[in-house]
Every structure is written in structure tokens, then in C-alpha cells.
Amino acid sequence: MASASTHKFQVLSNPEFLAEGTAINDLLFPSRVLIGGEQTPDGLKAIQKLVDVYANWVPRDQILTTNLWSSELSKLVANAMLAQRVSSINSITALCEQTDADIDEIARAIGSDPRIGNKFLKASVGFGGSCFQKDILNLVYICESFGLKEVADYWHQVILMNDYQKRRFANKMVSTMFNTITGKKIAIFGFAFKKDTGDTREAPAAYVMKDLLEENAYLSVYDPQVEREQMLLEFDYTLGVNKKTVPQLDEYVITAKSHIEAVTGAHAIAVLTEWDEFVNYDYQEIFNVMSKPAFIFDGRNVLPHDKLREIGFEVYAIGKPIVQRF
Ligand SMILES: NC(=O)c1ccc[n+]([C@@H]2O[C@H](COP(=O)([O-])OP(=O)(O)OC[C@H]3O[C@@H](n4cnc5c(N)ncnc54)[C@H](O)[C@@H]3O)[C@@H](O)[C@H]2O)c1
Numbered sequence: 046m047a048s049a050s051t052h053k054f055q056v057l058s059n060p061e062f063l064a065e066g067t068a069i070n071d072l073l074f075p076s077r078v079l080i081g082g083e084q085t086p087d088g089l090k091a092i093q094k095l096v097d098v099y100a101n102w103v104p105r106d107q108i109l110t111t112n113l114w115s116s117e118l119s120k121l122v123a124n125a126m127l128a129q130r131v132s133s134i135n136s137i138t139a140l141c142e143q144t145d146a147d148i149d150e151i152a153r154a155i156g157s158d159p160r161i162g163n164k165f166l167k168a169s170v171g172f173g174g175s176c177f178q179k180d181i182l183n184l185v186y187i188c189e190s191f192g193l194k195e196v197a198d199y200w201h202q203v204i205l206m207n208d209y210q211k212r213r214f215a216n217k218m219v220s221t222m223f224n225t226i227t228g229k230k231i232a233i234f235g236f237a238f239k240k241d242t243g244d245t246r247e248a249p250a251a252y253v254m255k256d257l258l259e260e261n262a263y264l265s266v267y268d269p270q271v272e273r274e275q276m277l278l279e280f281d282y283t284l285g286v287n288k289k290t291v292p293q294l295d296e297y298v299i300t301a302k303s304h305i306e307a308v309t310g311a312h313a314i315a316v317l318t319e320w321d322e323f324v325n326y327d328y329q330e331i332f333n334v335m336s337k338p339a340f341i342f343d344g345r346n347v348l349p350h351d352k353l354r355e356i357g358f359e360v361y362a363i364g365k366p367i368v369q370r371f
Contacts, residue, residue, distance in 0.1 A: 055091035057082045058113050060120035065174070066241040078108045081116020121187075124180040125200055130165045131172045132206040138168045138364030139213060148364025149346065168364045170317055170344030171211040171249040173238030178204055178247055211249050214315075214363070215256035218342050221361055222313060226262040230336070232307040235318025235345075236268040236276050243270035245279040249344070250317035255284050257315075258297055265299045267307040269320055273300040305334065313340035319347045332356050 058081035063071040078099045082092040092110050099108050111119070134152060141148045148168040156163030172178075181200055188197035219226055238248040245251070254264055266276065277294075280286040288294050301307035304323075308314060308331050316323055324347055332339055341353055343362040350360045354368065361367070 053087060055082060055088050056113075057091055057095055058116035059095060060116060062120075062123065065244055066239070073102065075103060075107065078103050079111065079116050079119055080108065081111045081113045081119075084112050118184075118187075121180045121184045124176050125184050125203065127165055128172055128177040128181055128207070129200075129203045131169065131177075132203045132210075134166050134168050135171065135210045135363075136206050138210070141364040142367060145366050146364075147366060151364075168346060169210075169249070169319075170214045170253060170363065171207045173247040173249050174244065175246040178207075208252075211252040212256060214249075214342070214344055215253045217361060218253075218257065218313065218315060218340075219260055221342070221359070222340060226257060226260045226312075228261060228263070229312040230263045230265060230310055231257060232301075232304075232311040232314045233264050233266040234268075234304065234307070234314055234316045234323050235320050236266055236271045236279075237318050237320075240318055240320045243268075243272075243275065245271055245275055247283060248279060248317075251276075251279050251284055251286075253315065253317060253344070254298070255280070255286055258286070258291065261297075263297055263299070265301045265307040265311060267301045267304045268318065269322060276300065305331070309334045310336055312336045312338075313342060315342045315344060316348060317344050319345035324348060328353055328358070329356055332358060 058079075060079055061072075062075065062077075062079075080092050080095050080099075082088040096105075096108050096110065134148065137151060138148045140146070141151070152166040152168065153163070155161050156166050181204055185197045185201050188194075188200065218231075222229065233250060233254060236245055236248055236250045237243055238246060238250075250266075254266075257264060268276075276298075277287070280294075280298075286294070291297065304326060312335070314331075314335075328348075337357075338359050339357065340359045340361070341348065343350065343360065346362050346365070348360075348362075350362055350365065353360050
């Protein structure tokens with residue numbers, strides 16, 4: 046058997062850019078493949094080997110080769126820039142609600158500029174998922190370790206803005222519901238961090254629900270994919286909310302088997318994931334079984350707000366002009 050010292054190794058960096066829910070498609074038709082390696086003869090040879098593998102299905106001009114640091118940082122910066130876009134549009138929602146501006150109109154207007162582009166401009170209750178926050182924190186850490194405090198602070202602000210957005214949404218719910226939600230039942234539509242996945246990591250719903258729990262509301266959660274156990278794991282792991290810190294957790298947080306069960310007797314609905322089925326519900330039926338006044342807080346701006354107001358709902362939507370009727 047040959048001794049280990051006769052073998053030469055090269056370490057390559059090959060970050061993946063697969064998003065949950067579209068991973069197979071992203072793998073089959075990647076926008077780009079990134080391969081980083083040492084810029085030495087052996088390193089370049091190793092890079093070429095991996096290029097040849099991808100070239101079986103990816104056009105060559107979409108396979109980018111770089112040095113190791115460029116490749117590793119590109120991964121972090123791609124996610125940081127995407128998250129920054131979300132935080133940027135979300136920061137403007139707060140301003141919209143103070144004025145008469147509509148965030149969807151602004152997103153359309155600015156997105157028509159090809160230099161800005163129209164992707165990733167959907168306002169929301171905040172970004173989540175396993176990647177954005179982790180990668181930004183990673184970037185912040187690297188900047189700090191090189192003494193680049195201003196750069197670290199700049200990127201950290203993207204996370205602070207996201208935290209602000211989640212908190213702002215919960216605060217808005219409380220203030221709109223006459224400054225108290227103590228003892229009120231609130232239906233939570235969606236717990237997953239985005240639609241078409243059961244992933245709950247860093248889900249904005251967890252943060253909003255924690256704030257509502259602190260106000261002593263009863264929460265009835267309906268998500269088409271997320272199991273109760275998974276939800277409780279996320280509460281505990283990310284937020285330290287468990288049966289020890291909140292002894293009445295099982296009483297205050299209920300998982301409903303259907304959306305109708307969740308809304309029956311509820312004073313409000315909070316839409317925290319943009320599942321397609323939420324848009325297609327019979328909201329007249331929902332209105333009929335809710336306590337009045339019946340509030341809807343649309344954290345994803347996916348529902349037909351005018352139609353809901355016609356039915357009789359009090360509707361709050363992120364970054365939309367406030368329509369108050371009472
Ligand atoms: N999820 C993984 O396991 C994984 C692994 C490796 C790399 N990545 C990288 O991380 C990135 C993020 O992946 P992800 O799975 O979190 O999915 P994602 O990019 O679809 O979602 C991340 C966040 O952005 C929000 N978002 C999505 N589309 C938006 C839009 N049009 N406007 C505003 N906000 C929007 C989502 O609600 C979510 O909060 C991927 O693009 C990929 O490059 C992900």
C-alpha cells in the first residue's frame with residue numbers, strides 16, 4: 046500500500062447556489078457554477094478536472110473559475126446582497142406606512158430600471174431560512190477579524206433591519222388591536238420560512254409569535270407542511286422558547302389541523318408564509334366564524350385586500366396605505 050506522503054491533494058471551493066424548493070432545477074440549470082482553487086499548476090489542474098465534470102451539462106461560459114478566497118467570499122456576498130435587497134425594500138415599508146405610498150408600486154417603479162432589476166423586491170415580514178443570516182454573520186466575522194469595523198457594521202445592519210421588521214409587524218398587530226391582545230386568539234397562517242418547504246429555520250413566524258406570546262395571546266397555527274414538533278424545535282433552538290421558559294406553551298400555542306379550525310373564534314389572522322392556498326380560501330366563510338372586529342395582518346402581501354375589506358375585515362398589509370374604518 047502506498048504511503049500517504051506520495052499522494053498530493055488540492056482543496057477546491059465549489060459553493061452551491063441551490064435554493065430550497067427549486068434545488069433540482071437550480072442544479073440542472075444553474076445561473077453559474079463557481080470553482081475556486083490555488084493558482085498553482087497543481088491547483089489549476091484540479092480546477093480543470095472539476096470544470097470537466099460540470100461541462101457535461103453546464104455551458105462552459107457559465108462555469109467561473111477563481112482563486113480560493115474569491116470563490117468563498119462570492120458565496121457569502123451573493124447571499125448578503127440578496128438579503129440586503131430584502132432589508133432595503135422592507136425598510137421602505139415602514140416609511141410607506143407613515144405616508145400614502147404603496148410598497149408594491151415602488152418595487153414596480155424601481156424594478157423597471159434595468160440597473161436595479163425587478164427580482165427579490167417583494168416586501169415581507171422579514172427574510173428567514175438557514176442561509177442569509179448565517180452567511181451575513183460569517184461575512185461580518187471575517188471583516189471584524191481583519192479589523193474592518195465599518196464594513197462589518199454595514200453588513201450587520203442588514204440583520205438588524207430584518208429583526209426590526211419582524212418586531213415592527215408584531216407591534217403593529219398589538220397597536221391595531223386596541224393595544225392589547227391579552228387572552229385573544231390569533232390564527233397564524235404559515236410557519237415555514239417560505240412557501241413550498243417545510244423548513245422552519247430562522248422562520249420570521251417564530252419571532253413574531255414569540256412577541257405575541259409575550260403579550261399573552263393564544264396562537265392557533267396552521268401550516269400545510271410544518272409539524273408541531275418541528276415548530277417547537279425551532280422555538281427552542283432559535284429563541285429559547287420551550288416548556289421550561291414558558292410553562293403554558295401547550296395551552297398558548299396550538300397547532301390546528303385546518304385553516305378553519307385555526308380561525309374559529311379568532312380575533313385576527315397573521316399571514317406569515319406566502320403559501321398559495323392561503324390566497325384561495327373562502328374568506329367570507331372565514332369571516333363568519335371569527336370574532337368581530339376581524340383583523341387580517343398580511344405579512345406577505347399576498348391576499349386580495351380590497352375584497353377582504355368589502356367582506357368586513359380590518360386589513361393591515363406591509364408597506365400599504367393604512368385604511369382605518371373604526
Ligand atoms: N437552502 C439551502 O440549503 C442552501 C444551501 C446552499 C446555498 N444556499 C444559497 O442560499 C440562498 C438562499 O436559499 P434559500 O433556500 O434560503 O431560499 P430563498 O433565496 O428563496 O429564500 C431566502 C429568503 O428570501 C426571501 N425571498 C425569496 N424570494 C424573494 C423575493 N422575490 N423578494 C423578497 N424576498 C424573497 C424568502 O422569503 C426567504 O426569507 C440560495 O440562493 C443559495 O444560493 C442555500
